Amino acid sequence: MPKQGQFAKSSRLKQLNQFKVKKHSHQSAIDDNQFVDYVVLRFNLTSKKKLAKKIQESNQRFLIEILNTCQGQRLDLESTIPDLLKKLNSRVPWQFYRQIIDGWEDLQHFIQREVPSVPLTQQIFVSGTISKEELTKMVAEELATKATAMTFLNRPVNNQIRELTQQRLLQTIYKNGQINWQQIAILFKPFPLVIDPGLDRGTKEWLITLEKS
Numbered sequence: 001m002p003k004q005g006q007f008a009k010s011s012r013l014k015q016l017n018q019f020k021v022k023k024h025s026h027q028s029a030i031d032d033n034q035f036v037d038y039v040v041l042r043f044n045l046t047s048k049k050k051l052a053k054k055i056q057e058s059n060q061r062f063l064i065e066i067l068n069t070c071q072g073q074r075l076d077l078e079s080t081i082p083d084l085l086k087k088l089n090s091r092v093p094w095q096f097y098r099q100i101i102d103g104w105e106d107l108q109h110f111i112q113r114e115v116p117s118v119p120l121t122q123q124i125f126v127s128g129t130i131s132k133e134e135l136t137k138m139v140a141e142e143l144a145t146k147a148t149a150m151t152f153l154n155r156p157v158n159n160q161i162r163e164l165t166q167q168r169l170l171q172t173i174y175k176n177g178q179i180n181w182q183q184i185a186i187l188f189k190p191f192p193l194v195i196d197p198g199l200d201r202g203t204k205e206w207l208i209t210l211e212k213s
Helices: 010-017 032-047 054-068 077-088 094-117 132-153 158-171 183-188 203-212
Strands: 074-076 126-127
Touching: 032 054, 032 094, 054 077, 054 094, 054 203, 074 077, 074 094, 074 132, 077 094, 077 132, 094 132, 094 183, 094 203, 132 158, 132 183, 158 183
Parallel strands: 074 126
Antiparallel strands: none
């Protein structure tokens, strides 16, 4: 299981994509350490016809990050997603957010339907619902935060100026419940993603391809 915020290795994803989920009876529970793999396999089987191929990997990786936040037998989406977006903000290009927004309604429905049905010895309960509109606003706020940090990189400023800049940027990129992705592209063009050298080759290639999309 990958550490939260570190992404699963691409070789592991490829391996999972090539396997089929076996049917389990109520008497045949899976081990807890098989939980993430089991759910990802189910996602691959059910999402191929619903999600465009170009956004499937981003949504699959986002799913793994979400599953790794499970505390005990509970997954609360309303508390998990905002924190997760913050933790991923420095590790992904802005195009990642556009893809997870596009796939969110299908992904959330899958999580709510499938996670409680995983044949574990103790059922995992999923609570909370985040609409696509709410997720879009969260993403816009994170992108405004990230853009503000880049604007003042190595330039000390007081909190008041930083907050005012962040509010103005948010008003520029987010209007009428929609993110202006053209403005985002312009805003982040001078700041290419710095990829963690510790990531596996496949993940690095995914991030590079994602940044060019």
